[in-house]
Amino acid sequence: xxxxxxxxxxxxxxxxxxxxxxxxxxxxxxxxxxxxxxxxxxxxxxxxxxxxxxxxxxxxxxxxxxxxxxxxxxxxxxxxxxxxxxxxxxxxxxxxxxxxxxxxxxxx
Ligand SMILES: [Zn+2]
Numbered sequence: 001x002x003x004x005x006x007x008x009x010x011x012x013x014x015x016x017x018x019x020x021x022x023x024x025x026x027x028x029x030x031x032x033x034x035x036x037x038x039x040x041x042x043x044x045x046x047x048x049x050x051x052x053x054x055x056x057x058x059x060x061x062x063x064x065x066x067x068x069x070x071x072x073x074x075x076x077x078x079x080x081x082x083x084x085x086x087x088x089x090x091x092x093x094x095x096x097x098x099x100x101x102x103x104x105x106x107x108x
Contacts, residue, residue, distance in 0.1 A: 003059045005095050010062050013053055024055035031055055034101045035066065035074055046070055052098055056106055063094045 013022045013031055022031040034052045039045045049068045054061035068074060 005054070005098055006060045007094075008060050008062055010053075010064070012055075012060055012062060022053055024058055024060070026058045026060070027055065029055055029057050032102070032105055034097075034105075035068060036097060037068070037074055041070070049074070050094065050097075052094065052101070054098060054102065056102055061094075061098055 012025055014025055016022050022033065023029060024031055031053050032055070035049050036052075037046065037049050039048065047067055047070055049066050051064045051066040052061055053064075
């Protein structure tokens, strides 16, 4: 059974000032990050995205609403697309997304 993720605020991460990378205050490992869109292109909120930062060792993460211009391509095609008429992606809760991308990034 996989351990549950614990949500933390941004103080869980060492700022990238020194190294250019976010890292975990607990284990010192480099943090993973992922941005994804939650609104379809036609939505006025299309540019409001979610940014996740997490440590795969400690199973802790932070989530923030971030602004990503519509001209920026996000590599999130592996995510389930929103259904027509539905503003948000079905069932795309933070933790589900996190589980999904963590598996993708950390391999089998
Ligand atoms: Zn850690």
